[in-house]
Amino acid sequence: MTKSKSRSCDAAVSSALSADRRTVLKTLAAGAVTAVAAPYIRPASAAPTELRALMWEGYAVPEIVSAFEDKHKVKFSPTFFDGNSEAYNKLRVGGTKDFDLVQADGYWPGLYFREKLIRAIDYARIPNTANVYPVFQPDRYKLLTDQTSGEHFGVTWCWGSYGTTYNTAEVPKEKVQSIEVLFDPAYAGRLSTSARFEENIALTGILVATRMGTKDKPRPDGKPFNPYVLTDEELAEVEKLLIQQKPLLLTRYQDNTTLQQLLESGAIVAAPEFAQIYRVLVQKKMKGETDLDFAHQLVPKEGGLGWVDTWLVTSGVTDPGTLALCYDFIDTFLAPETIKKISLIAGTSATVDLRPISTPEEQKLYLMDRTEELSTMYMFDQPSSTEKWERVWSRMQAA
Amino acid sequence: MRGRFAPAIFLGIPSVFLVAMFVLPLLSMLVLSIWRTENYHIIQDFNLNNYRVLATETAYQTFLLRSLLMATAVSVICTVLAWPIAYGIILYGGRYRLLLSLAFAVPFLTGEVLRIIALQGLLGPIGLLNGVLMSLGAAPLRVIMYTNFASAIGLIYLYLPIVVTVIYLSLLNFDQRLIDAAKIFGASPARAFFEVTWPLNLFGTLIGFALCFIPCLSATLAPRFLGGPNGTLFGMAIAQQFAESGTWALGAAMGVVLFAVCVLLVAIVARLLDLRRTGFTGFGRG
Numbered sequence: 001m002t003k004s005k006s007r008s009c010d011a012a013v014s015s016a017l018s019a020d021r022r023t024v025l026k027t028l029a030a031g032a033v034t035a036v037a038a039p040y041i042r043p044a045s046a047a048p049t050e051l052r053a054l055m056w057e058g059y060a061v062p063e064i065v066s067a068f069e070d071k072h073k074v075k076f077s078p079t080f081f082d083g084n085s086e087a088y089n090k091l092r093v094g095g096t097k098d099f100d101l102v103q104a105d106g107y108w109p110g111l112y113f114r115e116k117l118i119r120a121i122d123y124a125r126i127p128n129t130a131n132v133y134p135v136f137q138p139d140r141y142k143l144l145t146d147q148t149s150g151e152h153f154g155v156t157w158c159w160g161s162y163g164t165t166y167n168t169a170e171v172p173k174e175k176v177q178s179i180e181v182l183f184d185p186a187y188a189g190r191l192s193t194s195a196r197f198e199e200n201i202a203l204t205g206i207l208v209a210t211r212m213g214t215k216d217k218p219r220p221d222g223k224p225f226n227p228y229v230l231t232d233e234e235l236a237e238v239e240k241l242l243i244q245q246k247p248l249l250l251t252r253y254q255d256n257t258t259l260q261q262l263l264e265s266g267a268i269v270a271a272p273e274f275a276q277i278y279r280v281l282v283q284k285k286m287k288g289e290t291d292l293d294f295a296h297q298l299v300p301k302e303g304g305l306g307w308v309d310t311w312l313v314t315s316g317v318t319d320p321g322t323l324a325l326c327y328d329f330i331d332t333f334l335a336p337e338t339i340k341k342i343s344l345i346a347g348t349s350a351t352v353d354l355r356p357i358s359t360p361e362e363q364k365l366y367l368m369d370r371t372e373e374l375s376t377m378y379m380f381d382q383p384s385s386t387e388k389w390e391r392v393w394s395r396m397q398a399a
Numbered sequence: 400m401r402g403r404f405a406p407a408i409f410l411g412i413p414s415v416f417l418v419a420m421f422v423l424p425l426l427s428m429l430v431l432s433i434w435r436t437e438n439y440h441i442i443q444d445f446n447l448n449n450y451r452v453l454a455t456e457t458a459y460q461t462f463l464l465r466s467l468l469m470a471t472a473v474s475v476i477c478t479v480l481a482w483p484i485a486y487g488i489i490l491y492g493g494r495y496r497l498l499l500s501l502a503f504a505v506p507f508l509t510g511e512v513l514r515i516i517a518l519q520g521l522l523g524p525i526g527l528l529n530g531v532l533m534s535l536g537a538a539p540l541r542v543i544m545y546t547n548f549a550s551a552i553g554l555i556y557l558y559l560p561i562v563v564t565v566i567y568l569s570l571l572n573f574d575q576r577l578i579d580a581a582k583i584f585g586a587s588p589a590r591a592f593f594e595v596t597w598p599l600n601l602f603g604t605l606i607g608f609a610l611c612f613i614p615c616l617s618a619t620l621a622p623r624f625l626g627g628p629n630g631t632l633f634g635m636a637i638a639q640q641f642a643e644s645g646t647w648a649l650g651a652a653m654g655v656v657l658f659a660v661c662v663l664l665v666a667i668v669a670r671l672l673d674l675r676r677t678g679f680t681g682f683g684r685g
Binding site for chain 1: 436437438439456457458459461462519523524525539541544545623624627628629631636639640642643644645646649
């Protein structure tokens with residue numbers, strides 16, 4: 001009996017111990033899960049602590065970013081990309097959850113909106129949008145407005161073309177007024193283009209369509225000519241022309257620093273670019289750091305490529321706090337003093353009218369009186385068939 | 400018990416690692432290669448069109464041929480350069496042997512991109528070489544600016560340290576007394592080298608060659624930054640599919656072809672050589 005009681009008592013103790021062990025294990029497990037998940041869980045109403053942007057590196061000016069972080073007590077986490085296709089790929093594979101803001105240019109914001117990668121935005125929440133030039137206002141710049149719903153989904157920010165920067169002592173102005181200059185054997189070995197396949201094919205496409213007389217004729221899709229939507233015949237001609245161009249090129253520059261070195265050293269005399277290096281070189285000339293004179297042809301006579309960089313809010317932004325922070329960020333970056341500072345550093349023209357706070361030299365260099373020319377340019381776009389365009393580019397590279 | 404489980408543990412962990420980090424990604428690449436892309440969208444329907452494109456489109460064959468030629472030339476040059484360097488360290492390095500061999504690893508302390516960009520600056524139009532030439536009134540050397548020759552220089556610069564290190568390690572484990580024995584039996588230094596040193600370090604040499612050849616075959620950065628308009632190699636073309644053009648399925652098929660080519664080349668070398676006579680000791684006593 002005693003034995004039995006003792007066993008029963010042992011069982012009770014054991015049971016109690018067992019219960020304790022389970023409790024301890026459960027508590028430990030719950031604690032571990034909480035510890036791991038805590039950084040990712042916060043009440044919807046909590047103020048955001050971080051703003052994540054997928055953007056071009058040149059615009060992330062540390063001084064301005066730090067001021068924004070200090071004012072809003074948030075951490076700004078930028079991720080940089082090079083081309084629109086890279087950003088698009090990132091967004092499509094779940095990036096809408098990883099980024100709050102994204103940048104894009106040309107027709108890309110429209111594609112993002114159609115694919116629900118970005119959300120509609122309210123211009124009334126971004127007062128500085130009122131300062132942009134008329135040509136960038138929604139009634140004239142229609143690439144940031146959904147034509148069916150009338151919703152706006154982006155804010156213009158900086159603009160430019162893929163014009164030709166050239167050494168004025170080596171290349172006469174009349175020659176550079178045409179895209180033909182980039183295919184002129186007289187400059188064999190002294191030309192360069194960027195390594196971007198889309199813009200090389202599109203720019204050559206404008207020349208090809210001009211030569212073939214198809215640019216102003218009715219197009220198969222019933223729309224006006226777009227160098228990013230070329231027919232197979234035009235693409236075949238583009239391929240031939242790009243192959244003919246190859247021996248004329250010293251290289252296809254991968255980055256702006258290389259382009260600057262090539263132009264500054266005199267190794268090349270002309271190259272299409274976004275006018276950023278043109279501005280750097282003109283400023284160096286003004287400071288007496290180079291003897292060479294450079295000019296920039298914004299739009300060739302056949303037509304040129306243009307771009308307008310925009311700020312967009314991803315569809316992953318659903319809580320009001322983060323949306324308000326995104327609006328504040330865009331508004332801060334659109335403030336004339338801020339955008340001027342960034343524009344001077346990045347070497348790009350702003351979509352905000354900065355003439356009242358700029359010198360005459362700055363106004364000229366940053367094309368502040370030439371914004372209307374944007375309406376004559378073909379905006380950067382997605383190729384009609386990346387597969388066909390890739391094949392053209394590969395054949396040219398292998399030729 | 401411990402003895403029974405030890406092989407399973409010691410072989411199991413690397414096997415799991417290999418399966419997770421190598422076999423599975425390769426399989427996913429294989430699957431992607433039999434799908435297709437359409438304007439940055441992956442369409443999951445089974446087809447072999449990407450392989451048909453690679454088999455019929457001469458552009459990709461040209462890239463592969465260029466890469467094979469480039470990798471062979473660079474690996475041969477690296478091996479030819481590495482042998483005397485490694486042998487010199489062994490023979491004359493004395494107590495500084497380790498230091499000298501470690502010195503060859505110094506470039507690895509910086510990233511590959513940095514090294515290539517530094518080289519671009521050196522070989523470029525305002526680089527050290529052309530800068531000196533131009534300041535002396537001479538024309539710049541076009542052959543080192545954005546050409547396949549410049550790419551080759553870049554690749555040799557990148558991979559020579561690896562080949563030197565591997566051959567050095569092979570020579571370090573080589574019993575030098577065998578050369579003395581050969582000489583005692585009347586062999587000239589050259590004969591002793593070609594009949595003793597070289598064959599018994601052939602396996603190490605082959606490893607060095609392979610560690611140069613295989614990355615050269617898939618090189619991306621050197622041809623991109625140094626190669627110029629005619630410098631596109633197979634690895635760079637693969638990178639284009641995954642980055643700019645978004646034609647991932649074709650890029651995956653190119654990756655599979657590159658892997659198959661590498662395996663085939665290794666198999667050919669293994670078949671042509673009797674590894675037992677090359678200093679390879681991995682077969683055990685059996």
